[in-house]
Amino acid sequence: MTEFAPHRARKRFGQNFLHDHGVINRILRAIHPREGQHLVEIGPGQGAITSGLLAGNTRLDVVELDHDLHPILLARFGHNPLFRLHKGDALKFDFSSLVEAGEKLRIVGNLPYNISTPLMFHLLDQAEDVADMHFMLQKEVVQRLAAQVGENHYGRLGIMVQYRCQVEHLFDVGPGAFNPPPKVDSAIVRLTPHASLPHPAKDLSCLERIVREAFNHRRKTLRNTLKPLLDSSAIEAAGIDPGLRPEQIDLAGFVRLANHLADQERGQ
Known part of the structure; x- marks a missing residue:
């Protein structure tokens, strides 16, 4: 060798x-x-x-x-x-x-x-x-x-x-x-x-944006961090308390927020 x-x-x-x-x-x-x-x-x-x-x-x-x-x-x-x-x-x-x-x-x-x-x-x-x-x-x-x-x-x-x-x-x-x-x-x-996604998002880019905005200021509440994307009523409509911080939201919750954003942007 x-x-x-x-x-x-x-x-x-x-x-x-x-x-x-x-x-x-x-x-x-x-x-x-x-x-x-x-x-x-x-x-x-x-x-x-x-x-x-x-x-x-x-x-x-x-x-x-x-x-x-x-x-x-x-x-x-x-x-x-x-x-x-x-x-x-x-x-x-x-x-x-x-x-x-x-x-x-x-x-x-x-x-x-x-x-x-x-x-x-x-x-x-x-x-x-x-x-x-x-x-x-x-x-x-x-x-x-x-x-x-x-x-x-x-x-x-x-x-x-x-x-x-x-x-x-x-x-x-x-x-x-x-x-x-x-x-x-x-x-x-x-x-x-995953063979099939456990929590499929309607638009992956919406999920990426929601998660990025949420954790840009992880100690702030979703009401404040997500303000550029979703208002408090929209967060509540996704079944999430806007007074929670991002580290308190599980994957399924973030997907619901992202799906709400996707519907909002499509005018639904």
């Missing part, structure tokens, strides 16, 4: 390479890749979990931006006919182009903080082609994704992701599992797109 100089993590790519075998094995058990499945790994780095994903005899596409890692990945896994490397930016990648008839993708990634939120929404836009997603993220981001109404981390990110997915905070990972160690704790989250 070709020998390569040790690859140094690049700060501009937000790289922190996983090296703790106990954590690696725990992640693989959570994913549980099985023969015949089609997996996609975003940012495989030096391949810490790539070999474990391939061990399940699964088809594996990997998307890696750092061109210095491409020869390392190809030397380790390029001989395997189930492995394909895509050189490029996951934020611009068309994941649906990998899908073959009758299958859905299982997506895995250790996501840098600076791209984690836009990348999740990029993938959710292709959710009909996705079975599930397992991501390593900053622990605080996972807490925000999984937070329920009334909890400290409950807010815009969690509501908009939970609209599309079931969210499971699986376990936490300390800085020592990485090289170099990050300054924050990490966590593993599982996102499973």
